[in-house]
Amino acid sequence: MNTTIEETLTSLESRFELKDIKQQRGDLVFVTVKKEQLISLLTHMRDNENFTHFVMLSVVDWIEDGVFQLSYILNNPEKHVDIVFRCMIERENASMESAHHLWKQVATYQRELYEMYGIDFPGSPRVHESFILEGWDDIPPMRREFDTKKYSEDTYFPRPGRESKDPKEHMKNKLYPDADK
């Protein structure tokens, strides 16, 4: 399999619907795929294209668009090439097919995503158990609609008298008080 990343993409395109292919660097490509095709695509990448190493799974909350963007980063350890598959899913009742059967460690990422964003991965092992938060009972804290400052003020007894300053303004005032004048 002495193919370049471009050839790989070409061959993928013939099988899957790829959008927004963006080659960031010579060894890093971003591709957006449809939610339904993602798992089969990952399987294909692992089994046929030698992308055997699962690097990570992360999420971006596009609250304005009402979607979560999941990013699955795969690595080809022989050619040192990474491909990032992005996949948009609905924000409401977010749910995604689990990929833990491909790489065991995916389950851990999925647990984290469930806890922090509330994205469900049905069938993933222990996905509903608490991961790093013990006893969290509010909406998942990393969702953008969650107001962490308000939560903190409500919960953690803020010490009165604390001032918050904009660092830029503060430092400017402190170091160059006369700059504006």
Place this chain on the structure above:
Amino acid sequence: MESQNNNNNNQEKFRDPNLDKRTVISPDGQQIEVDPLQDYFEQARPQVHKPASKVIEKFLNWARAESLWVLGFGTGCGSIEIPPLTTPRFDAYRFGVAMRPTPRQSSVFIISGYLSVKTLKRAIRSYEQMQNPKYVIGLGSCTINGGMYWDSYNTINRLDYYMPVDNYVAGCMPRPEAILAAFESLKKRIKEGRADGANKYAEHFDWYKANQKKVIKDWNMPDYNW
């Protein structure tokens, strides 16, 4: 009693399977119900211990102040400032400060930096396992008002709501010299007989517990950790 009211709304959600009641069969065939919280843990409230008579107490406080045994428990990023204390440069030993590996034998608890809720649980447990008299030093801004984590969803803002604090060391992070200064000021406090955190904790036990339970939603430990 409020501490009895162990059930918040999420009790079922945050069930700790290790604390579930369970039934075992004894060797002669009896069924025994085990309630782990009751059977494994002593939950009695801490007592207020009256100081000894004045003269003796003064001597004892001097002894206590001059041999501070510090629990080696790094909670946040400030814990990296503690090991240098034992190095030739700072050498806290010469002030009678020593590191102890277990809460049982320690008298000083340094909360070294921010406390997430998860760590708070362990800190409370360790604090309660220390013996009276015991002293707490809050290290860094985070313990005072949350510091740079003041608006974090998971980090407490004021340590003194959860355990009695004798000294705060401001800074982010304070340097070891500041910690040494804190020891000196703690000593002064002890010698003056004002460092009575353990008794304060016992007196205001319910208040502390309520605060603790407010943030620790899955309260899955005894109400007092002996």
Place this chain on the structure above:
Amino acid sequence: MVTPIFIIATGLGLAFALGFIPKKHINLTGILSFLGLAFMTFISGQWLFSYLGNNELSQFIFTAGARPPFAIALKMGQAEAMITLLINVVGLLSAVFLYDKLKQIGRNAFIIYLVLIMALNVIVMTRDLFNLFVFLEITSIATAGLMLLDSNLKTLSAGFKYLLATSLIAGVFLIGTIFIYSFGGSLFIDDLTAIGMAPLKAVSVAVFLLMISIILELKPFPANGWGLDVYQTANPGISSVISGGTATAMLFALYKIMPLSTMQSYDILIWVGLITFLGSNLMGLKQSDARRLLGYSSIGQIGLMISIIGMKPYIQFDIQIILLAILITHLMAKAGFFWLTGIVGNTDISKWGMIRKHPEMLFLMGTFVFALIGFPPFPSFFGKWQLIMELSSSGHFLWIGLILLGSLIEAVYLFRWLGYAIKKETATQSSIDIRPHKTLPTIIFAVFLYGVGYLASFWFPMGGSINWLPLAFIAILFALDFLPAWIKNIISIAGLSYYAYQIIPEQEGLYLIFAFIFLIGGILTLIPGFTNKGKRIGFYPVAMMMFVGMGMLIEAQSMLEFFFGWELMTAGSYFLIIRGHRSMPHALSYMLFSLGGAYLIFAAFGIAFAGSGNFLMSGLSTMGGLGGIAYTLLAIGFMTKTASLGLHIWLPGAHAEAESDVSPMVSAILLKAGVLGLIITFMAMGGPNNEYTTLPYVLGWLGAITALVGNLAAAFQEDAKRLLAYSSIGQLGYILFALAMMTHLGWLTGIGYSLSHFAYKAILFMGIGAVVLRLKTHNMFEMGGMIKKMPFTFIAVLMGIITLAGIPPLIGFAGKWLFYNAIIEKGWYFQGTIIFFAGIIAFLYCFRILYAVFLGQLKDEHRNVKEAPIWYLIPQYLLLLSIMIFSAKPEWIFQPLGSMLAPIFPQGQLVWNEGGTAFSDIGYWNGSWVMYIIGIMFVMIFAWLFIQNRKPKKVKQFNIVYAGEKPERPETTHMAYNMYSGYNKALGFITANGITTFWNWISEHVTAMGDSLRKIYSGNGQTYVFHIILFVIIVYLFSNGGF
């Protein structure tokens, strides 16, 4: 007086007469046959009776009123009367056993049966060679006939082979007879003997032929394939007649014609017999078919008796008595055993577990097994005893070795079988046939065995001095076995107390110490038995058997009594051990090592008898020139009981798997029997200045290494009782070492150690036994936290452990202190260092057992565990009290001990001053002061802590600092599994299982040898005939000095 001719007349006459009774009156046929057999029995019995009363001369009966060679001469002497009586009794009882079978087959069966018994009688009585031939033929035809009656293919084939072989043999006999007649002109044995024609070469060939054919009839190994098939396939009733009746008659025939032959022929008998005994038993090893197994055993025993006949010239004692003792035992036990196989009905020995449902049947089986091996009180015990003694005094040690080896091998398979019967789980449904006509004969023979055993003891020198009273007590206990356990316990304790009361006041010196350990210890260890509900079938008689055996060791004036007691103790302890839960293999290996050891002791006693010419225990010190060997044998023999390294592999399993109150018996008490034996050995060697310096030196090293390996292995055990068992091995290693020093201090140490080991090991085994009883597990990692539940047991065990570890101020330290002094005085520095190393290793297991069982985390399922039963605590605290007393006042025990040893070892005694300080040559020690100082100091420090720390908060088990976490389960927080893993990594290689592997290797190879020997039995008639011919030729060549 009814003349013996009526035996023939009755047999023959009835046989003819029965033919006239119509077939439908089969019951009448049966009754008449029984009457006939009973009459025959009566005739023999009456003759025997008359001979017993007054020593009449033998009666010759000449048929047709003429003297030989014109008529047939029968002889009815004391021997003949005895033998015919035995044959007739077997015949009668077998007939009872076979009644339904015979009836089912019909009239002819009765006829053949009668003829067979009659023929056997004639073989015994006749003095005419040709007549002998005729009745040999009749016997074999009748036997074959009886077998063929039971018509199936297997018996048919076996019967045919039997006929084939016996015809050939009879042919050989006939040729011999013809030769004899042509040379001697007579067929009357007595005339021929009188002529004394043995020197003639041709005659000797003829006599050889006669002899070899009778030997062949007795199925010598290996030309006996045809005979084995008979045993396997024939009805057990028939087998019992063949084994008991036919073989007896043939043996007598052989005995009868032996006067005709030369001295050389006697040697042939010996070797043929011994090879048969050994070979047959070897092959029995892999046998799993009950009847074939008994066949091997039968042939083996008969081989032994053949060789005994051959040993006549070498034995001063009346060989008839020895033979009779062994014969009676074999006949009754084997006949009974065959009947038992008929009763049980399953021929696979591994399925005999079903017999457990009928304890009385199990009792019978046990009786037969022990009788066959030659345990007391059965006659064969006395027979073998006398035989070995006589052989020894004539210097035939090779034969002794072979006989003992053969017996040991026989014991292997018989005890394995017995083990299966007592312990092995079996899924098969019980199909035991306990109709009275089946069981009655068996029971009669079992009872006879005991009775004859009692009588037999009077036939032999010193046998009369055996104290039968305790044995009667055991018999009563057996009879009372239906009572509840607590009543029997009271009876046993009372009996033992009485026995102790009888024995102990008479003892002095070291025997007093051991009498105390055996009997008082016995009483103490019986007390926990009160916790047993129900009947505890079979426990008390065997426990008493063990204690009585040990009592006899104390009482024994003669070697015979000693050995009697030793074997009794072994038997009793075997049954005690096998009662345990998973004890089957351990009990077997215990039995084999014990027997092996006992036989070595036996041989050594033989040497002593040869040296001193009497049976007294004092004879042990006059061994003649063979002292070195004899004392080595004795030492090894006794070391099987003390479980010294190499001979220890039986101990851990046996002690650990035994019941909770049996473990202290076998560990604290039984092992001391071995110590007593060693003491007797060393004393016999002649005390401090003996000439045998190598043996104690070797034993010293052995003891030291035993201590090291035993203690180290104990530290690595997971099973609490196994730990204690290995610790026993180690402790006994100390004792062996101490005794082997052969100095005053050494012995003081050794005997003091024996006493304290008795006390603390009893406490420990009772304490841990009680824990095991409550928790129902042996694994220490499954225990924990018992201090809260069983505080009294904990205190007792703690004190026991402190004593064991030798920590001042308790008496255990005395042992350590004495050790230091003794070792330095003796100069055994390096062995001594190993001993100390072992002693420190003991701390590992001491702590482990205390921690893992009593401390640490309590398990959930043990929350409701109660304190040990009071009956366990009472003896523990009694012992603890004695430990405390002697710890405070060590001079109370060591001063008298020292004066007991003074006559033996006058050098290097301890000096005690008035304050209770002991001075050795180099050191000093005051137990009382140490006790006071430590006690007062402890109290003061405790008071100091208490003043400082009056009201600590009592917390629960998980209130531990756990790095901010909380423990989840007691199981994961109890650090008990593989506790010394690092140590194991460093030194565990020392305890690698090399010794067990060695013994397994031996047993595998011996079994494999037996297995390969069996291949000669092809099951083919021609092959068997070929074997017979080959056998004759080979034996002939050998008898003439080789090829």
Place this chain on the structure above:
Amino acid sequence: MSIIAKLLWVLLGLFIILNWGLLMGALIRKIVARVGKRVGIRWYQPWLSLPMLYSTRSSISHGVMYYLGPVFRLSGGVGIFLFMPLIVGSPYFDNFSFAGDVVVILYFQFFGMLGMALGAGEGGHPYSTIGISRGLAQFTTVEVPLTLAVISLAIQYDTLSIKEIAAAQQGGITNWTLFTNPLATAAALLSMLGIFRHAPFNLVQAPNEIPIGPPTEYHGTYLGVLRTNGAILHVIEAVLFMNLFFGGAGNWIELIIKTFFIYFFTVFIGVVFPRFRIEQSVVWFLKVPLVLGILAILFMAI
């Protein structure tokens, strides 16, 4: 001497030993600190720590054996003191050495160890047990060279009495066992490393790994008792070696100097070497020290 007077003398001896033990501990720690270019603790620090510990206001108990553990431990230390003659030829400071010889002392060491082990065992903490199992395991082989050395001494002096052994070494430095029986001394000194449990043989407490081993659960008064014992035990073990190998002490000054250097020897080794794992330390004592011990005996016996 009346028993009361005797007791008073014994208490005086105990007082001196305890205080010297505390001071010696502080001095040694100070020296070690200086090696590491630190100032180190104040010399009177141990006197401060003890009241601090004894005056803890609250305490817990896991059970009777847990409570008694420190009592056993201190009894062990004081017991060895009581059986040890301190000053050669002094009737006032030979304590209760008439009650037993060196064997009593060797075996009485176990009294405290076992009691402490049981107390810590009832504490229920797994680390305690790990520490104990290591300690016992190491101690088994530590004692072997010492045993050999003591036997060698017994052969040499024909006595097991410490008093007599010490008395036999009087009259000049060349009479010390150190010079008359150097092999035994070497074996014993190596085995002493294991008895004092400094590095490389300090896996028992292994502060970084299993918090501090056996006393993990002990605190306050209990720990105070244990520390008291530590102070006494360190000196008195050193006194044992002093009596056996370094000529005993004719007066208190001599005792103080000698015990200091004996104890310092182990600390010195400990500063230089890293820690052994348990299987390494167990085997180590069966190598060179064992051979030295055997040679010591051969040397004396032949």
